[in-house]
Amino acid sequence: MKISNNSRTITGFILLGFPCSREDQALLFVLFSVVYLLTLMGNGSIICAVRLDHRLHTPMYILLANFSFLEICYVTSTVPNMLANILSDTKVISFSGCFLQFYFFFSLGSTECFFLAIMAFDRYLAICRPLHYPTIMTGRLCTNLVVSCWVLGFLWFLIPIIITSQKPFCGSRIIDHFLCDPGPLLALTCKKDPVVELVFSILSPLPLIIPFLFIIMSYALVLRAVLKVPTAAGRRKAFSTCGSHLAVVSLFYGSVLIMYGSPASEHEAGMQKIVTLFYSIVTPLLNPVIYSLRNKDIKKALQKLLCGIQSSQSHLSWLGR
Numbered sequence: 001m002k003i004s005n006n007s008r009t010i011t012g013f014i015l016l017g018f019p020c021s022r023e024d025q026a027l028l029f030v031l032f033s034v035v036y037l038l039t040l041m042g043n044g045s046i047i048c049a050v051r052l053d054h055r056l057h058t059p060m061y062i063l064l065a066n067f068s069f070l071e072i073c074y075v076t077s078t079v080p081n082m083l084a085n086i087l088s089d090t091k092v093i094s095f096s097g098c099f100l101q102f103y104f105f106f107s108l109g110s111t112e113c114f115f116l117a118i119m120a121f122d123r124y125l126a127i128c129r130p131l132h133y134p135t136i137m138t139g140r141l142c143t144n145l146v147v148s149c150w151v152l153g154f155l156w157f158l159i160p161i162i163i164t165s166q167k168p169f170c171g172s173r174i175i176d177h178f179l180c181d182p183g184p185l186l187a188l189t190c191k192k193d194p195v196v197e198l199v200f201s202i203l204s205p206l207p208l209i210i211p212f213l214f215i216i217m218s219y220a221l222v223l224r225a226v227l228k229v230p231t232a233a234g235r236r237k238a239f240s241t242c243g244s245h246l247a248v249v250s251l252f253y254g255s256v257l258i259m260y261g262s263p264a265s266e267h268e269a270g271m272q273k274i275v276t277l278f279y280s281i282v283t284p285l286l287n288p289v290i291y292s293l294r295n296k297d298i299k300k301a302l303q304k305l306l307c308g309i310q311s312s313q314s315h316l317s318w319l320g321r
Contacts, residue, residue: 013098013188017085017178018273029086035285036079042288043068049301056301059142060122064291064298066146067115071284074112077104078280082178098180099165103157105179105280110207111153116249117211118145120218123242128225156207160199167193178273179280212253219246244291251286255279 018028050056050065081101085091093101125133164182170190177184182200222242229235255278292298 012092012094012173013180014091014174015085015093015098015178015180016174016176017082017091025086029083032079032083032086032281035281036075036083039075039281039285040072042285042292043071045302045305046288046291046298049298049305052305053301056297059137059139060119060126061297062142063115063119063122063146067112067119068288070108070112070115071287074105074108075281075284077101077108078179085178093180095165095169098175098185099161102180102182102185103161106157106182106204107154109280110156111149112252113207113211114149114153115146116245116252117214117218118149119245120215120249121145123245124218124222126241127222153207156203160196160203163196163199164189167191167196177276179276181272181276208253208256215249244295247290248283248287251283251290252279255283 018025020028046068047065050061078101081093081097085093122137125137129136164185168190169185169188172188175181175184175188182204186197186200219242226235226239255275258275292302
Protein backbone atom coordinates (compact mmCIF):
# COMPACT_ATOMS: atom_id res chain seq x y z
CA MET A 1 0.00 0.00 0.00
CA LYS A 2 1.18 3.51 -0.84
CA ILE A 3 0.32 6.69 1.06
CA SER A 4 1.16 10.14 -0.24
CA ASN A 5 3.10 12.27 2.26
CA ASN A 6 1.14 15.41 1.35
CA SER A 7 -2.46 14.26 1.04
CA ARG A 8 -2.22 10.99 2.95
CA THR A 9 -4.28 9.50 0.13
CA ILE A 10 -5.07 5.83 0.57
CA THR A 11 -4.44 3.48 -2.35
CA GLY A 12 -5.24 0.28 -0.44
CA PHE A 13 -7.63 -0.88 2.26
CA ILE A 14 -7.73 -3.38 5.12
CA LEU A 15 -10.74 -5.71 5.18
CA LEU A 16 -11.12 -6.84 8.79
CA GLY A 17 -13.23 -9.80 7.77
CA PHE A 18 -13.86 -12.03 10.80
CA PRO A 19 -11.39 -11.14 13.58
CA CYS A 20 -10.89 -14.29 15.67
CA SER A 21 -8.25 -16.78 16.75
CA ARG A 22 -6.17 -18.75 14.26
CA GLU A 23 -8.09 -21.93 15.11
CA ASP A 24 -11.44 -20.24 14.44
CA GLN A 25 -10.12 -18.74 11.21
CA ALA A 26 -9.03 -22.20 10.05
CA LEU A 27 -12.51 -23.50 10.83
CA LEU A 28 -14.11 -20.60 8.89
CA PHE A 29 -11.80 -21.27 5.95
CA VAL A 30 -12.88 -24.92 5.80
CA LEU A 31 -16.55 -24.03 6.25
CA PHE A 32 -16.62 -21.37 3.53
CA SER A 33 -14.58 -23.58 1.20
CA VAL A 34 -17.09 -26.43 1.57
CA VAL A 35 -20.05 -24.05 1.07
CA TYR A 36 -18.40 -22.59 -2.02
CA LEU A 37 -17.72 -26.01 -3.56
CA LEU A 38 -21.26 -27.20 -2.80
CA THR A 39 -22.67 -24.05 -4.38
CA LEU A 40 -20.61 -24.60 -7.53
CA MET A 41 -21.65 -28.25 -7.68
CA GLY A 42 -25.35 -27.59 -7.02
CA ASN A 43 -25.78 -24.78 -9.51
CA GLY A 44 -23.48 -26.47 -12.02
CA SER A 45 -25.61 -29.63 -11.82
CA ILE A 46 -28.74 -27.67 -12.70
CA ILE A 47 -26.98 -26.08 -15.69
CA CYS A 48 -25.81 -29.48 -16.93
CA ALA A 49 -29.22 -31.08 -16.33
CA VAL A 50 -31.03 -28.38 -18.31
CA ARG A 51 -28.48 -28.50 -21.11
CA LEU A 52 -28.47 -32.29 -21.48
CA ASP A 53 -32.21 -32.98 -21.06
CA HIS A 54 -34.08 -31.83 -24.18
CA ARG A 55 -37.37 -31.86 -22.27
CA LEU A 56 -36.07 -28.93 -20.25
CA HIS A 57 -35.29 -26.77 -23.28
CA THR A 58 -38.18 -24.44 -22.42
CA PRO A 59 -38.07 -20.77 -21.34
CA MET A 60 -38.74 -21.63 -17.68
CA TYR A 61 -35.73 -23.95 -17.40
CA ILE A 62 -33.52 -21.86 -19.68
CA LEU A 63 -34.08 -18.97 -17.28
CA LEU A 64 -33.32 -21.30 -14.36
CA ALA A 65 -30.04 -22.43 -15.96
CA ASN A 66 -29.00 -18.83 -16.57
CA PHE A 67 -29.98 -17.96 -13.00
CA SER A 68 -27.80 -20.83 -11.71
CA PHE A 69 -24.86 -19.52 -13.75
CA LEU A 70 -25.50 -16.07 -12.27
CA GLU A 71 -25.42 -17.56 -8.77
CA ILE A 72 -22.02 -19.12 -9.49
CA CYS A 73 -20.69 -15.73 -10.61
CA TYR A 74 -22.32 -14.00 -7.64
CA VAL A 75 -20.75 -16.23 -5.00
CA THR A 76 -17.40 -16.17 -6.82
CA SER A 77 -17.30 -12.36 -6.54
CA THR A 78 -16.89 -12.65 -2.75
CA VAL A 79 -15.85 -16.09 -1.48
CA PRO A 80 -12.37 -16.53 -3.10
CA ASN A 81 -11.27 -13.11 -1.84
CA MET A 82 -12.80 -13.88 1.57
CA LEU A 83 -10.83 -17.12 1.77
CA ALA A 84 -7.62 -15.31 0.81
CA ASN A 85 -8.41 -12.67 3.44
CA ILE A 86 -8.82 -15.33 6.14
CA LEU A 87 -5.37 -16.76 5.35
CA SER A 88 -3.74 -13.32 5.05
CA ASP A 89 -1.91 -11.73 7.95
CA THR A 90 -2.20 -8.17 6.62
CA LYS A 91 -5.85 -8.34 5.33
CA VAL A 92 -4.90 -5.79 2.68
CA ILE A 93 -6.88 -5.43 -0.53
CA SER A 94 -5.65 -3.13 -3.28
CA PHE A 95 -7.56 -0.03 -4.32
CA SER A 96 -8.40 -1.48 -7.74
CA GLY A 97 -9.24 -4.89 -6.26
CA CYS A 98 -11.62 -3.31 -3.77
CA PHE A 99 -13.54 -1.37 -6.41
CA LEU A 100 -13.62 -4.32 -8.82
CA GLN A 101 -15.15 -6.45 -6.08
CA PHE A 102 -17.58 -3.65 -5.26
CA TYR A 103 -18.59 -3.35 -8.91
CA PHE A 104 -19.02 -7.07 -9.62
CA PHE A 105 -20.78 -7.86 -6.34
CA PHE A 106 -23.42 -5.15 -6.69
CA SER A 107 -23.76 -5.53 -10.46
CA LEU A 108 -24.38 -9.27 -10.09
CA GLY A 109 -26.78 -8.57 -7.21
CA SER A 110 -28.72 -6.15 -9.42
CA THR A 111 -28.73 -8.70 -12.24
CA GLU A 112 -30.16 -11.28 -9.84
CA CYS A 113 -33.03 -8.94 -8.95
CA PHE A 114 -33.84 -8.47 -12.65
CA PHE A 115 -33.67 -12.23 -13.23
CA LEU A 116 -36.11 -12.89 -10.39
CA ALA A 117 -38.47 -10.37 -11.98
CA ILE A 118 -38.45 -11.96 -15.45
CA MET A 119 -38.84 -15.42 -13.89
CA ALA A 120 -41.98 -14.10 -12.17
CA PHE A 121 -43.12 -12.71 -15.52
CA ASP A 122 -42.61 -16.15 -17.08
CA ARG A 123 -44.76 -17.77 -14.37
CA TYR A 124 -47.43 -15.09 -14.87
CA LEU A 125 -47.61 -15.85 -18.60
CA ALA A 126 -47.68 -19.62 -18.03
CA ILE A 127 -50.58 -19.44 -15.54
CA CYS A 128 -52.57 -16.39 -16.62
CA ARG A 129 -52.01 -16.64 -20.39
CA PRO A 130 -51.47 -20.38 -20.99
CA LEU A 131 -52.90 -20.40 -24.53
CA HIS A 132 -50.76 -17.46 -25.64
CA TYR A 133 -47.64 -18.52 -23.69
CA PRO A 134 -45.87 -20.31 -26.60
CA THR A 135 -46.40 -17.34 -28.94
CA ILE A 136 -45.38 -14.71 -26.36
CA MET A 137 -42.49 -16.36 -24.52
CA THR A 138 -40.55 -17.38 -27.60
CA GLY A 139 -36.90 -18.37 -27.63
CA ARG A 140 -36.00 -14.97 -29.04
CA LEU A 141 -37.87 -13.08 -26.31
CA CYS A 142 -36.30 -15.31 -23.65
CA THR A 143 -32.82 -14.57 -25.01
CA ASN A 144 -33.53 -10.84 -25.19
CA LEU A 145 -34.75 -10.82 -21.57
CA VAL A 146 -31.66 -12.68 -20.36
CA VAL A 147 -29.29 -10.35 -22.22
CA SER A 148 -31.19 -7.30 -20.97
CA CYS A 149 -30.83 -8.46 -17.35
CA TRP A 150 -27.05 -8.84 -17.69
CA VAL A 151 -26.55 -5.55 -19.54
CA LEU A 152 -28.79 -3.50 -17.25
CA GLY A 153 -27.32 -5.07 -14.12
CA PHE A 154 -23.74 -4.25 -15.15
CA LEU A 155 -24.52 -0.74 -16.35
CA TRP A 156 -26.51 0.32 -13.29
CA PHE A 157 -23.63 1.02 -10.88
CA LEU A 158 -20.94 1.75 -13.47
CA ILE A 159 -20.98 5.58 -13.40
CA PRO A 160 -21.37 5.95 -9.58
CA ILE A 161 -18.51 3.54 -9.00
CA ILE A 162 -16.26 5.33 -11.49
CA ILE A 163 -17.02 8.65 -9.81
CA THR A 164 -16.36 7.22 -6.35
CA SER A 165 -13.10 5.58 -7.40
CA GLN A 166 -11.77 8.94 -8.57
CA LYS A 167 -12.25 10.53 -5.15
CA PRO A 168 -9.29 10.79 -2.73
CA PHE A 169 -9.43 8.53 0.33
CA CYS A 170 -7.60 9.34 3.53
CA GLY A 171 -7.64 8.76 7.26
CA SER A 172 -8.33 5.25 8.45
CA ARG A 173 -8.01 2.56 5.79
CA ILE A 174 -9.91 -0.07 7.76
CA ILE A 175 -13.18 -1.53 6.44
CA ASP A 176 -14.97 -3.55 9.11
CA HIS A 177 -16.45 -6.03 6.64
CA PHE A 178 -15.44 -9.03 4.52
CA LEU A 179 -16.16 -7.15 1.27
CA CYS A 180 -15.90 -3.61 -0.07
CA ASP A 181 -19.27 -2.10 0.85
CA PRO A 182 -20.24 1.42 -0.36
CA GLY A 183 -21.08 2.71 3.12
CA PRO A 184 -17.63 2.16 4.66
CA LEU A 185 -15.94 3.26 1.42
CA LEU A 186 -17.75 6.60 1.28
CA ALA A 187 -16.95 7.14 4.96
CA LEU A 188 -13.22 6.97 4.11
CA THR A 189 -13.30 9.79 1.52
CA CYS A 190 -11.26 12.88 2.40
CA LYS A 191 -14.15 15.21 1.60
CA LYS A 192 -17.80 14.38 1.83
CA ASP A 193 -19.68 14.82 -1.43
CA PRO A 194 -23.45 15.14 -0.86
CA VAL A 195 -24.10 14.73 -4.60
CA VAL A 196 -22.34 11.35 -4.79
CA GLU A 197 -24.03 10.17 -1.60
CA LEU A 198 -27.40 11.29 -2.98
CA VAL A 199 -26.78 9.44 -6.25
CA PHE A 200 -25.96 6.26 -4.33
CA SER A 201 -28.95 6.63 -2.03
CA ILE A 202 -31.22 6.96 -5.09
CA LEU A 203 -29.66 4.41 -7.44
CA SER A 204 -28.83 1.64 -4.94
CA PRO A 205 -32.41 0.77 -3.86
CA LEU A 206 -33.94 0.92 -7.36
CA PRO A 207 -32.65 -2.48 -8.62
CA LEU A 208 -34.23 -3.93 -5.48
CA ILE A 209 -37.47 -1.98 -5.37
CA ILE A 210 -38.51 -1.97 -9.05
CA PRO A 211 -38.13 -5.74 -9.63
CA PHE A 212 -39.71 -6.45 -6.23
CA LEU A 213 -42.80 -4.41 -7.10
CA PHE A 214 -42.94 -6.17 -10.48
CA ILE A 215 -42.75 -9.57 -8.75
CA ILE A 216 -45.54 -8.62 -6.33
CA MET A 217 -47.78 -7.44 -9.17
CA SER A 218 -47.07 -10.59 -11.19
CA TYR A 219 -47.96 -12.88 -8.33
CA ALA A 220 -51.02 -10.83 -7.42
CA LEU A 221 -52.32 -11.53 -10.93
CA VAL A 222 -51.26 -15.18 -10.61
CA LEU A 223 -53.11 -15.50 -7.30
CA ARG A 224 -56.25 -13.98 -8.78
CA ALA A 225 -56.09 -16.40 -11.72
CA VAL A 226 -55.41 -19.43 -9.51
CA LEU A 227 -58.33 -18.67 -7.20
CA LYS A 228 -60.60 -18.85 -10.23
CA VAL A 229 -59.52 -22.43 -10.98
CA PRO A 230 -62.54 -24.61 -10.12
CA THR A 231 -60.71 -27.69 -8.78
CA ALA A 232 -58.39 -27.97 -5.79
CA ALA A 233 -56.01 -30.18 -7.80
CA GLY A 234 -55.75 -27.51 -10.48
CA ARG A 235 -55.00 -24.85 -7.89
CA ARG A 236 -52.29 -27.01 -6.28
CA LYS A 237 -50.68 -27.65 -9.66
CA ALA A 238 -50.68 -23.93 -10.48
CA PHE A 239 -49.18 -23.02 -7.11
CA SER A 240 -46.56 -25.78 -7.39
CA THR A 241 -45.08 -24.15 -10.50
CA CYS A 242 -44.49 -20.97 -8.49
CA GLY A 243 -43.44 -22.47 -5.16
CA SER A 244 -39.71 -22.75 -5.84
CA HIS A 245 -39.43 -19.25 -7.27
CA LEU A 246 -41.40 -17.75 -4.37
CA ALA A 247 -39.12 -19.51 -1.88
CA VAL A 248 -36.00 -18.12 -3.60
CA VAL A 249 -37.50 -14.61 -3.76
CA SER A 250 -38.41 -14.78 -0.07
CA LEU A 251 -34.91 -15.87 0.96
CA PHE A 252 -33.12 -13.26 -1.14
CA TYR A 253 -35.38 -10.27 -0.56
CA GLY A 254 -36.00 -11.11 3.08
CA SER A 255 -32.32 -10.87 3.96
CA VAL A 256 -31.62 -7.92 1.65
CA LEU A 257 -34.54 -5.89 3.01
CA ILE A 258 -33.33 -6.53 6.56
CA MET A 259 -29.93 -5.19 5.52
CA TYR A 260 -30.91 -2.20 3.39
CA GLY A 261 -34.49 -1.52 4.42
CA SER A 262 -33.52 0.37 7.56
CA PRO A 263 -30.81 2.98 8.38
CA ALA A 264 -27.28 1.58 8.47
CA SER A 265 -26.82 2.99 11.99
CA GLU A 266 -29.29 0.38 13.27
CA HIS A 267 -27.00 -2.50 12.27
CA GLU A 268 -23.88 -3.45 14.16
CA ALA A 269 -20.92 -4.50 12.06
CA GLY A 270 -21.32 -8.12 13.14
CA MET A 271 -24.98 -8.21 12.14
CA GLN A 272 -24.16 -6.62 8.77
CA LYS A 273 -21.67 -9.40 8.08
CA ILE A 274 -24.12 -12.15 9.07
CA VAL A 275 -26.95 -10.79 6.91
CA THR A 276 -24.60 -10.18 3.98
CA LEU A 277 -23.26 -13.73 4.34
CA PHE A 278 -26.80 -15.06 4.17
CA TYR A 279 -27.91 -13.38 0.94
CA SER A 280 -24.53 -13.53 -0.81
CA ILE A 281 -23.38 -17.05 0.14
CA VAL A 282 -26.09 -19.10 1.86
CA THR A 283 -28.87 -18.21 -0.60
CA PRO A 284 -26.89 -19.31 -3.71
CA LEU A 285 -26.22 -22.59 -1.88
CA LEU A 286 -29.91 -23.18 -1.06
CA ASN A 287 -31.36 -22.19 -4.44
CA PRO A 288 -30.47 -25.42 -6.33
CA VAL A 289 -31.70 -27.44 -3.34
CA ILE A 290 -35.04 -25.62 -3.40
CA TYR A 291 -35.52 -26.10 -7.15
CA SER A 292 -34.45 -29.75 -7.13
CA LEU A 293 -36.68 -30.65 -4.17
CA ARG A 294 -39.83 -28.94 -5.44
CA ASN A 295 -39.57 -29.56 -9.18
CA LYS A 296 -40.20 -33.08 -10.50
CA ASP A 297 -38.68 -32.36 -13.92
CA ILE A 298 -35.45 -31.09 -12.36
CA LYS A 299 -35.38 -34.13 -10.06
CA LYS A 300 -35.68 -36.52 -13.00
CA ALA A 301 -33.04 -34.62 -15.01
CA LEU A 302 -30.61 -34.63 -12.07
CA GLN A 303 -31.19 -38.34 -11.48
CA LYS A 304 -30.57 -38.99 -15.18
CA LEU A 305 -27.39 -36.90 -15.01
CA LEU A 306 -26.20 -38.72 -11.89
CA CYS A 307 -26.92 -42.13 -13.45
CA GLY A 308 -25.00 -41.07 -16.56
CA ILE A 309 -21.99 -40.04 -14.47
CA GLN A 310 -22.05 -43.28 -12.48
CA SER A 311 -22.36 -45.31 -15.70
CA SER A 312 -19.37 -43.50 -17.20
CA GLN A 313 -17.31 -44.08 -14.07
CA SER A 314 -18.20 -47.79 -14.08
CA HIS A 315 -17.28 -48.07 -17.75
CA LEU A 316 -13.93 -46.35 -17.18
CA SER A 317 -13.28 -48.57 -14.16
CA TRP A 318 -14.04 -51.69 -16.25
CA LEU A 319 -11.71 -50.50 -19.02
CA GLY A 320 -8.95 -49.88 -16.51
CA ARG A 321 -8.95 -53.49 -15.31
